[in-house]
Amino acid sequence: xxxxxxxxxxxxxxxxxxxxxxxxxxxxxxxxxxxxxxxxxxxxxxxxxxxxxxxxxxxxxxxxxxxxxxxxxxxxxxxxxxxxxxxxxxxxxxxxxxxxxxxxxxxxxxxxxxx
Amino acid sequence: xxxxxxxxxxxxxxxxxxxxxxxxxxxxxxxxxxxxxxxxxxxxxxxxxxxxxxxxxxxxxxxxxxxxxxxxxxxxxxxxxxxxxxxxxxxxxxxxxxxxxxxxxxxxxxxxxxx
Numbered sequence: 225x226x227x228x229x230x231x232x233x234x235x236x237x238x239x240x241x242x243x244x245x246x247x248x249x250x251x252x253x254x255x256x257x258x259x260x261x262x263x264x265x266x267x268x269x270x271x272x273x274x275x276x277x278x279x280x281x282x283x284x285x286x287x288x289x290x291x292x293x294x295x296x297x298x299x300x301x302x303x304x305x306x307x308x309x310x311x312x313x314x315x316x317x318x319x320x321x322x323x324x325x326x327x328x329x330x331x332x333x334x335x336x337x338x339x
Numbered sequence: 340x341x342x343x344x345x346x347x348x349x350x351x352x353x354x355x356x357x358x359x360x361x362x363x364x365x366x367x368x369x370x371x372x373x374x375x376x377x378x379x380x381x382x383x384x385x386x387x388x389x390x391x392x393x394x395x396x397x398x399x400x401x402x403x404x405x406x407x408x409x410x411x412x413x414x415x416x417x418x419x420x421x422x423x424x425x426x427x428x429x430x431x432x433x434x435x436x437x438x439x440x441x442x443x444x445x446x447x448x449x450x451x452x453x454x
Contacts, residue, residue: 228382230382258441258442266446266447267429267444267445267446267447268383268429268444270441270442273441315380317382317383319383319442326371326390327373327385327388328373328385328433328442329385330375330382330383330384330385331382332381332382333380333381333382335380
């Protein structure tokens with residue numbers, strides 16, 4: 225099946241620094257990618273929708289200047305957490321919509337710990 | 340408001356017995372329906388989807404789901420549960436014709452299969 229690669233799987237950073245998470249669709253083109261945040265034992269919270277070649281659409285309450293999203297190609301979207309704080313520590317998951325079939329596939333997730 | 344409900348936080352079943360994980364939805368129009376499974380500290384894996392056609396959809400790992408339009412349900416089923424099926428299961432819906440292709444997730448159901 226289709227694969228979405230997310231990197232890094234785990235990252236630890238210091239407060240005030242920025243960290244970038246990559247999401248790649250490996251065997252299909254994804255005009256749309258999504259970024260989620262998941263808290264322990266909870267469902268996924270959609271943060272933003274990333275469209276190739278255009279600005280991301282952020283959900284209400286998500287700071288676009290803090291969570292920078294870039295979707296520069298049909299196979300790559302990045303999420304940059306700027307000026308990270310400990311409360312940003314979470315599990316971040318990306319997904320990509322297969323432009324041909326419409327199915328949405330998920331990455332393996334990235335654990336961010338801000339110390 | 341559009342929503343997905345998974346009424347059971349946890350489902351317990353003995354290995355070898357049939358399992359059902361319930362999902363109901365409330366969206367306008369004809370939705371696309373999905374089931375995903377999440378193992379601990381991992382991303383979501385696609386199991387199956389319903390778009391149109393036969394109401395009984397077969398997916399990965401022996402799972403199947405039945406779309407019932409009159410009851411607005413899309414319950415996940417498996418004839419014989421395995422211990423390895425123990426995981427968190429998410430039902431999701433994408434409203435047909437939705438402008439953003441967003442998935443609306445249920446809150447998840449933890450499936451525990453006892454040996």
